[in-house]
Every structure is written in structure tokens, then in C-alpha cells.
Amino acid sequence: MFSGCDSISFSKQQKCFDNQVHAHIYNSFKVPVRVEKEKYKGEVVVLFEVDTIGRFQVMYVDAVYNELKDEAKRVFSSLPKIKPATYNGRPTFKQYSLQIKIPLIDTNLVIDESEAINPISKLEQQAKQEFDRVNNDLKTFENKAYNSQLNIQFTHSDYAKFDRQMNVVGSNSHTASKPFVYDDVASYYDFQAEREALQRETATWAGQKLWNEHLVQLQSDDYWFTIDPIFDLEVGKDTDAEFSSTYNNTRGFLVQGGLGEKFNFYASVFESQGRFADYVNRYAESLKAFGPDPAIIPGRGIAKRFKTDSYDYPVAEAYMSYAPAKFINIQFGHGKNFIGDGYRSLLLSDVASPHPFLKLNTKFWKIKYTNTWMWLKDVRPEVTEDGAFLTKYMANHYLSWNVSKRFNLGLFESVIWSNTNNRGFDVNYLNPIIFYRAIEFETGQDAGNAVIGATAKYKWNDNINLYSQFVLDEFSLADVKAGGEKLEKQVWLSIGR
Structure with missing residues (x-):
């Protein structure tokens, strides 16, 4: 969790985490010029995890424009280290999925369910990467x-x-x-x-x-x-x-x-x-x-x-x-x-x-x-x-x-x-x-x-x-x-x- 979230009650810590991540994205994400010129409206889906030492690691990004994918990776790489999740007292990784609306939405507004940061299971993570894994498995044709x-x-x-x-x-x-x-x-x-x-x-x-x-x-x-x-x-x-x-x-x-x-x-x-x-x-x-x-x-x-x-x-x-x-x-x-x-x-x-x-x-x-x-x-x-x-x-x-x-x-x-x-x-x-x-x-x-x-x-x-x-x-x-x-x-x- 972020440093500002450890002093509040456990039931509100997930919402605090969501707000911190959304605030960082809103303040750091720069919509590419090409996307703005073409007046694109849509979303960027990001699959990421917080590892055992509290670093944010992007696992997968889905977006129409490659520029949006690159910008999402840049923004997440600039997030600070946080306190990792624990299981039985030991640090463990935690995976999440997040939707970033384009154009950006001010985090001071109410975040609806579609914009929430949802923890996902390991099986869900594998399912989200399955289609790309099929493409990545292809190799040079040898007849x-x-x-x-x-x-x-x-x-x-x-x-x-x-x-x-x-x-x-x-x-x-x-x-x-x-x-x-x-x-x-x-x-x-x-x-x-x-x-x-x-x-x-x-x-x-x-x-x-x-x-x-x-x-x-x-x-x-x-x-x-x-x-x-x-x-x-x-x-x-x-x-x-x-x-x-x-x-x-x-x-x-x-x-x-x-x-x-x-x-x-x-x-x-x-x-x-x-x-x-x-x-x-x-x-x-x-x-x-x-x-x-x-x-x-x-x-x-x-x-x-x-x-x-x-x-x-x-x-x-x-x-x-x-x-x-x-x-x-x-x-x-x-x-x-x-x-x-x-x-x-x-x-x-x-x-x-x-x-x-x-x-x-x-x-x-x-x-x-x-x-x-x-x-x-x-x-x-x-x-x-x-x-x-x-x-x-x-x-x-x-x-x-x-x-x-x-x-x-x-x-x-x-x-x-x-x-x-x-x-x-x-x-x-x-x-x-x-x-x-x-x-x-x-x-x-x-x-x-x-x-x-x-x-x-x-x-x-x-x-x-x-x-x-x-x-x-x-x-x-x-x-x-x-x-x-x-x-x-x-x-x-x-x-x-």
C-alpha cells in the first residue's frame, strides 16, 4: 500500500490504493498528439502487478494506438515503491487490471465500477495473456x-x-x-x-x-x-x-x-x-x-x-x-x-x-x-x-x-x-x-x-x-x-x- 494509506482502516485501504494510482495516472499521463488530433475516445487496459518488494510491473497493455501502450508503460514505471501485500506474514505479489479512459477523467470525480482497480487471480491473468501467447508461440515456417x-x-x-x-x-x-x-x-x-x-x-x-x-x-x-x-x-x-x-x-x-x-x-x-x-x-x-x-x-x-x-x-x-x-x-x-x-x-x-x-x-x-x-x-x-x-x-x-x-x-x-x-x-x-x-x-x-x-x-x-x-x-x-x-x-x- 502507499504510505498515506497505512494509517486508515483496512476496509478503506483498497479505495485509497485506487485513488493514489488514478491520481498518479491523471497527473503523469500525456495523451499522445496523434491520439488528440484524431479525437479518439476509448480506453487503455493495463494488466500489472505489485511484486514482493513493492515495485509496479506492467504485464500487458491493450490499446488501439501503440503510442498509448508506450505511454502507459512509462507512467507505471514512474510509480514509487510501495509496501507489498502479505500472505501469512510474508511479502507476496498482487496482480490487478485497470482501465484508463481516453480522454482522461479527473480523479476528483467519483470513480465508477468500470474504472476501479480490480485484483485478479493468477488464472485470470493467464487467460488475459492467452491470445498473445498463441501469437508469440509462432515461429519461422520450416515446412x-x-x-x-x-x-x-x-x-x-x-x-x-x-x-x-x-x-x-x-x-x-x-x-x-x-x-x-x-x-x-x-x-x-x-x-x-x-x-x-x-x-x-x-x-x-x-x-x-x-x-x-x-x-x-x-x-x-x-x-x-x-x-x-x-x-x-x-x-x-x-x-x-x-x-x-x-x-x-x-x-x-x-x-x-x-x-x-x-x-x-x-x-x-x-x-x-x-x-x-x-x-x-x-x-x-x-x-x-x-x-x-x-x-x-x-x-x-x-x-x-x-x-x-x-x-x-x-x-x-x-x-x-x-x-x-x-x-x-x-x-x-x-x-x-x-x-x-x-x-x-x-x-x-x-x-x-x-x-x-x-x-x-x-x-x-x-x-x-x-x-x-x-x-x-x-x-x-x-x-x-x-x-x-x-x-x-x-x-x-x-x-x-x-x-x-x-x-x-x-x-x-x-x-x-x-x-x-x-x-x-x-x-x-x-x-x-x-x-x-x-x-x-x-x-x-x-x-x-x-x-x-x-x-x-x-x-x-x-x-x-x-x-x-x-x-x-x-x-x-x-x-x-x-x-x-x-x-x-x-x-x-x-x-x-
Whole structure:
């Protein structure tokens, strides 16, 4: 308390303290010239404490003008030392909040409750500083995506950049199950060096955002996220078509980030209009789904008519990725997956539209084991029910084993079933290590369709790999002996380099 307040009764000491502080502020506070010229009317909120030796310490100042903040700090620094508060006979600090009216109010007038100096608790003090603490926790953006559990966007041209590094003789990589997560590829390829090589020198904010940075990028010790717009504008020519040109006009945005070191998220949405080469347009319309929409764009989804000869097709993808341990990654989302080496796959291809999926990747020793569960739609008109597409479910598992430095062997099994008898998702197939063919037999011969397959890859040298895929559907020895068309529909083989 101030020296003039210690001789009065305890009940009046707080009011005496208030009056002394207000009087000092009224006599010492100089309203900045800029504030006076602009005829500002408002308040300055000051959070301060009196420490254990009686000094006034400003903790936080909130004001519209920086000049008001600086002046408030100056005025409080000029307050004299006073007798500190005590607790159990020992000096202790005490915290207060105060509102200073602008223009200043004469302290000889009655102080209403809004101008009183209110003691605040430690929790209230922390709450008042919470918003600023969030801002202060931000740090320089480092692009943690390159060592995260995020997927590397799967396009064959992009994956070709690090294809050699992952397939050198002696590496223990597994390349069939895609997309890869950044953390798996980072030990073979330097993404940061690639990014730095692409950066351009620019002095403007727009130039930095266009060439070197994300539109929005925030990072602290515990989280990070980015937001980017996406534009894809293409024009081409089909000389055999009746229309003059082909085009694709895509706009969208992408959000990705991480919470902690083990959890990441990704979301994107695209709105596109396009007219393609004539053979693509005809193929897309041959895939027409039930309903009025004229086509299905391969790999993207159902399209409605745009103008007279073009298509409008929105696409949304999103997933969450979590690694509870260094050898496990779990993903749940809406998108596509791929299993197999090479550009095409007999096992699981990425030509389907995005769909809901749950994926479990387990990697240890020389093995990578991938489980994928998917929710699909059969859009053919003949299988619709009450105007809704038929729901189908698919489960598969794929075991990749590096037998030696050069040879990799993969074993695959998949089962697909429909929602017959309101069966829904069959929990029998949720077991990640069970043999699907046996479960299919137990639930009924026509309860689903199981497929088995195998892959092989041989590293001829650091630059050449030989690979193959083999798929067998509904194996029957009698069909093998008979051969013919039925056998051709049950056995597939793919070989590539």
C-alpha cells in the first residue's frame, strides 16, 4: 500500500490504493498528439502487478494506438515503491487490471465500477495473456511436411523423381503400395534441396507467395498448417474432332498440416470444367451412371453437362494420417490408393473415383504389410435401388517382402461384397491378418468374390527393375485343364520394366 494509506482502516485501504494510482495516472499521463488530433475516445487496459518488494510491473497493455501502450508503460514505471501485500506474514505479489479512459477523467470525480482497480487471480491473468501467447508461440515456417505422415500426392511423373533412389540395389524400400508418406521417402530423397533449387529471388510479397511460400503458413512447436489456392488452366487441340479445341479449367484449394509429430491431415476440393479429346469424351459417356448426368470422368467422378459439349465435375479428397509407433501408419479418408509396380496395376488401380477408405501400413524388418478397407458405389442403372447407387465393400491385404538385396516378393488377397440382405460392412474382414478366401467360404459361396495375386520385382541394376503381377480369380482345376474364355477371365499376368 502507499504510505498515506497505512494509517486508515483496512476496509478503506483498497479505495485509497485506487485513488493514489488514478491520481498518479491523471497527473503523469500525456495523451499522445496523434491520439488528440484524431479525437479518439476509448480506453487503455493495463494488466500489472505489485511484486514482493513493492515495485509496479506492467504485464500487458491493450490499446488501439501503440503510442498509448508506450505511454502507459512509462507512467507505471514512474510509480514509487510501495509496501507489498502479505500472505501469512510474508511479502507476496498482487496482480490487478485497470482501465484508463481516453480522454482522461479527473480523479476528483467519483470513480465508477468500470474504472476501479480490480485484483485478479493468477488464472485470470493467464487467460488475459492467452491470445498473445498463441501469437508469440509462432515461429519461422520450416515446412515440416517433408518429414511428416502426409502422403506424397500420387502422380507417376512426380514419383519418377525419386524412383531410382528408392530402387537402388541394397535398399530396403517397398515401392508397390502407394501413395508413399513423406517420412518413408525422406531417407532416400532430399525434398528440401529440391524445394530450394526451385525458389526464385523476389522482393515483393506477391512474388514470395507465388514462387517460394504457401499463401498461408503457420507453425509453432506443436502444430503447423498451410493453405494454398490451386489453378490448372489447359488448352489443346483434337484435329479429328468436330469441336475447335480441348480445355480444362480447374480451381480449388488445399489445406494440410500437423498436430504434434505423429498426426497429420490433408483436405482439397476442386471445381472443374473441361472438354477433352474426342475418344476420352466418348469413353467418359460410355461410363454414364444412373440418372441425368451424362458421363463419368475417369479417375475423377460423375460429371454433369456444362454448356453443350463440355463437363462440370467437382472432386474432394481428404484424409487423416496417424503414426502411433514408428512401424505403423493409420489413415482414414476419402481418396484413392494403388498397389503394384509400374504404371498400371492388376491388383488395385487408381483409375477409380475417390472413395472412403481405411488403411493400415505396418513396416518392420524386411516386410511391409498393407491393409485397405474401402466403401464403393456401383453406379450402373441396372443395380440401383430406390434411385440410390448400390453400395459395395472391398478389403485387401498386401505383403511385401524383400527376399534379398535385389528381389522383392509380394502376396495379395482381396475380397469384394455387396450390401445384400442389409449385410453392410462385414466385420469378419476387419481382421487384418485373416485369410479372406476362408471367410468368404464360411459366409456363403456367393457372399463375395475373393481374388488372390502375387507380385515380383528384380533389381537388375540401379537403373533397371523387372517386375510382374499375377492375379487369380475363382481358381478351378477343371477350368485350367479346359482352358478357353472362362480361364482367360480368371487369370491375369502383367510384366514390365
